[in-house]
Amino acid sequence: VPVLDLREVRKTYATGAAAVEALRGINLAVQAGEYVAVMGPSGSGKSTLMHIIGCLDWLSYGQYLLQGNDVSRMDERRLAHVRNREIGFVFQQFNLLPSLSALRNVELPLIYAGVRLGERRSRAREALAQVGLSDRVDHRPGELSGGQQQRVSIARALVTNPALLLADEPTGNLDSTSTADVLGLFDGLHAEGRTIVLITHEHDVAARAGRAVYMLDGELSEGLPERTG
Ligand code: ADP
Numbered sequence: 001v002p003v004l005d006l007r008e009v010r011k012t013y014a015t016g017a018a019a020v021e022a023l024r025g026i027n028l029a030v031q032a033g034e035y036v037a038v039m040g041p042s043g044s045g046k047s048t049l050m051h052i053i054g055c056l057d058w059l060s061y062g063q064y065l066l067q068g069n070d071v072s073r074m075d076e077r078r079l080a081h082v083r084n085r086e087i088g089f090v091f092q093q094f095n096l097l098p099s100l101s102a103l104r105n106v107e108l109p110l111i112y113a114g115v116r117l118g119e120r121r122s123r124a125r126e127a128l129a130q131v132g133l134s135d136r137v138d139h140r141p142g143e144l145s146g147g148q149q150q151r152v153s154i155a156r157a158l159v160t161n162p163a164l165l166l167a168d169e170p171t172g173n174l175d176s177t178s179t180a181d182v183l184g185l186f187d188g189l190h191a192e193g194r195t196i197v198l199i200t201h202e203h204d205v206a207a208r209a210g211r212a213v214y215m216l217d218g219e220l221s222e223g224l225p226e227r228t229g
């Protein structure tokens with residue numbers, strides 16, 4: 001079974017009298033080990049798609065199977081459970097707690113999962129080693145570069161060993177050096193067999209993934225458009 005399987009997914013936002021069709025019948029299957037970039041211009045529906053894939057919002061029509069389980073009809077409690085179990089989130093803004101060390105930040109998802117202290121610590125250290133930050137475990141976010149902070153947030157996403165790594169504009173806040181650094185890390189995770197969905201509006205970032213799909217006006221097509229300008 002695919003890790004994720006979206007079938008004819010539609011999402012409509014009701015805004016007063018009008019309604020916005022943000023997703024207009026999306027079909028997308030992602031197999032285990034695939035690295036897929038979702039590219040598209042502002043307003044094309046990427047965030048909406050990310051929220052659906054991440055189980056952060058409900059779809060209006062269609063079906064969403066995550067690891068073969070139909071999540072389209074789950075209530076919020078079960079959805080939260082699936083979200084914490086199956087998905088590791090990486091955001092543009094890192095979303096690290098500034099008062100906590102890198103190690104403590106990476107431990108957080110394990111606290112929510114009820115993992116006890118000793119195991120938490122060792123798994124958090126392991127995840128930080130995986131992203132090349134063994135020598136920064138006691139640093140706070142403010143003592144790290146942007147690229148290093150994003151590495152910490154990737155370690156936090158990996159520490160629960162999720163089925164899917166879901167990254168929303170992960171290089172949007174980074175300079176070109178840190179961008180190359182973080183994209184290199186994603187390449188390595190892909191080589192290790194991780195399943196990755198990366199959302200970006202940048203052609204160069206999307207072109208790095210094994211497979212790219214393109215969103216436009218709520219519809220998805222396979223591949224990237226020709227580069228213009
Ligand atoms: P992108 O991430 O590609 O910029 P979005 O998914 O944010 O695209 O938006 C797709 C469309 O849905 C846009 O027309 C946007 O204005 C609309 N939209 C997004 N979120 C909401 C919302 N919460 N309420 C109403 N309309 C929304």
Ligand code: ADP
Nearest residue numbers: 047051054056083089091092093094095168169
């Ligand atoms: P961006 O900075 O890319 O725009 P957002 O701030 O819009 O991302 O976050 C997207 C959604 O994800 C928000 O509704 C937010 O509440 C939710 N969110 C953020 N962090 C987590 C997390 N660790 N687990 C689950 N949901 C989260």
